[in-house]
Amino acid sequence: MLQNVLLAREIYASEEHQMMQTMIRDFIHNEIIDQTDAWEKNGMVSRDIWERAGALGLLCIDMPEQYGGSGLDFSFNALFIEELAKEGISGPGFSLHSDIVAPYLVKYGTKAQKQKYLPPMATGKMITSIGMTEPSCGSDLQSITTNAVDKGDHYLVNGQKTFITNGYMCDMSVVAVKTNVGTAKEGVSLLIMESTFEGFEKGVPFKKIGMKAQDTCELFFDNVKVPKENLLGEEGSGFKIMMTELARERLTVALNAIGGAEGAIEKTIAYTSTRTAFKQPIAGFQNTQFKLAECATQLQVHQAFLDRCTLLVSSHQLTAESASMAKYSATEMHNNVVDECLQLFGGYGYIWDYPIARMYADNRVARIYAGTNEIMKVLIARGLFKELFQEMKTKKREKTK
Ligand SMILES: Cc1cc2nc3c(=O)[nH]c(=O)nc-3n(C[C@H](O)[C@H](O)[C@H](O)COP(=O)(O)OP(=O)(O)OC[C@H]3O[C@@H](n4cnc5c(N)ncnc54)[C@H](O)[C@@H]3O)c2cc1C
Structure with missing residues (x-):
């Protein structure tokens, strides 16, 4: 079991986190997983699931209570993102709504805008x-x-x-x-x-x-x-607002990646422990053990960094560079982990009925959206060479005078 080797994560250790985790897992297992096939055929989820998430207090978790949110800190949003990703649930765009759109309104909205839009967003009656x-x-x-x-x-x-x-x-x-x-x-x-x-x-x-x-x-x-x-x-302030808020958006993509990697590794440990070849479990081959040991190590390293970033969101201290590092590195890790895990499923890994196949198809986009990973590197490098770039800009400006 993966939990045998991963360090306990302090950010999710409180009783409140444990209770919410149980509630989220029940919600996923009782109300989401069975609907996935139908949603995939329709190309969208049901409106009901949004309202159920709202009724359970799982939308806009860190929004102030006066607007209908749960008034908790961002670590609870992070927990929800990871739990959905562990089960490979990619249909409902809850995170985009709760973790990206809602904060724009909370932070930059007028009183009237907040009163009009935030309460129906928290109940799931308004999708954004x-x-x-x-x-x-x-x-x-x-x-x-x-x-x-x-x-x-x-x-x-x-x-x-x-x-x-x-x-x-x-x-x-x-x-x-x-x-x-x-x-x-x-x-x-x-x-x-x-x-x-x-x-x-x-x-x-x-x-x-x-x-x-x-x-x-x-x-x-x-x-x-x-x-x-x-x-x-x-x-005229839109670009500045977007650049500020994109840090949080990028972290949500990274959180999805670590949740997804954890789910993929768990499922692969279970599968390779029971599937046999050459009269032994697939897990008996050193190649399987080494691959999963590498994956678990990569996961744990990323969890530690992302836990730190998650805490920084609540205190508004997450920098653009750290968010870019988290998004770029966690999504590359997730891609590698899912690819290795799928390989260990053999032919079944390529069959849609197996969650690992969905995970493989779903997670590829994470290297593209919320800013491509190449753009993440541009942003990180901009920080590394800040003074030099500033100097070059000033020189260019002086030349054109
Ligand atoms: C499933 C999905 C959901 C999405 N959801 C949303 C959403 O809700 N809202 C929204 O607004 N957008 C959304 N997007 C859009 C996503 O954010 C963009 O696709 C992404 O930012 C890349 O932009 P682009 O597709 O125009 O690629 P381009 O900008 O055309 O990039 C093409 C290639 O060039 C590279 N490139 C570009 N500039 C540089 C550079 N300076 N240096 C090096 N390489 C560079 C890129 O990394 C990429 O590899 C979504 C995309 C997908 C696929």
């Missing part, structure tokens, strides 16, 4: 998404072209977003737009857009390699009137 990526740009977010023209009491929005998690089911999306295009004030702003606004259209969910129950789709905006009171944060 975040629209940054466009067909022509993902890594280079400053190049977005979705345009919001100031019309006095509203913005008139035209453009398109793509690859949007929860896109098809969402009732509201926080959308990155360009404001004041062609003027000195041109910049990125964030708008809260409700899916019932006229001209807000959704594409059909994409057919993906994995995460088949996750409703990733395109969003289209055709002369959508967005009231001025739906501006999130200050006009």
Whole structure:
């Protein structure tokens, strides 16, 4: 058993964490796992599961209680992410909703915005998404072209977003737009857009390699009137807000990776202990033992780093560089672990009925979304060479004067 070799994790040691873990596991086993096939066929989960998660207090866990959240710290969100990942549950985009969209509103929303949107988000009656990526740009977010023209009491929005998690089911999306295009004030702003606004259209969910129950789709905006009171944060501050908040988003992807790796290793230990070849369990071969020993070591090293990062989120001290290191390294580790584990399942590893096959297909995207792992390295390197890059910039500016 993996637990025999992993150190106990202090961040999840409290009685409250233990109780929540039991509740989450019951929720997954009694209400989620059996529905996975049907959700995959539909290309999306049911609305009911969102409301069940809300009723159990599993949505927006660290949101203040005054808005309907559970008012706990981020380690409880982290626990939920890991537990879902251990069982390879990738359909419900709970984390995107609770850990990414909700904090944008809590931190930058006006009182009226918080009162309107946060309570239904906590109950699961309102499903949300975040629209940054466009067909022509993902890594280079400053190049977005979705345009919001100031019309006095509203913005008139035209453009398109793509690859949007929860896109098809969402009732509201926080959308990155360009404001004041062609003027000195041109910049990125964030708008809260409700899916019932006229001209807000959704594409059909994409057919993906994995995460088949996750409703990733395109969003289209055709002369959508967005009231001025739906501006999130200050006009032109969208890029800065996104760069600040992306650290937390990247950590959630990393947490999913360590949960997924733990689940994959557990399942592989169980499988190789019972499957036999050459009159002995597959686990009897030194190759199996070495591979799983390597995987368990990699997992434990990443858990230690991620536990530290999780604590830093609650005290608002997680840096962009550390979040990038966590996302890049944990997702690469997860990819390697799942690949090695699948190999140990032999042919059955390639069959969809076996969770390891789903895990393999689902986790590939983690090296791409929330910023590709190449972009993570760009961000880390930017920190390493900060002074040099600053100097080069100043010299360039002086030259062009
Ligand atoms: C399933 C799924 C869900 C997603 N969910 C969301 C969502 O909810 N909201 C949202 O806004 N977006 C979402 N995305 C989009 C995702 O964040 C982008 O796909 C990602 O940021 C990469 O952007 P891109 O696809 O435009 O790739 P590109 O930017 O075109 O990159 C292509 C390749 O070039 C490399 N590259 C680019 N720039 C550099 C550089 N400077 N140095 C080195 N290499 C570079 C990249 O690493 C990559 O390998 C999702 C994507 C998927 C697949």
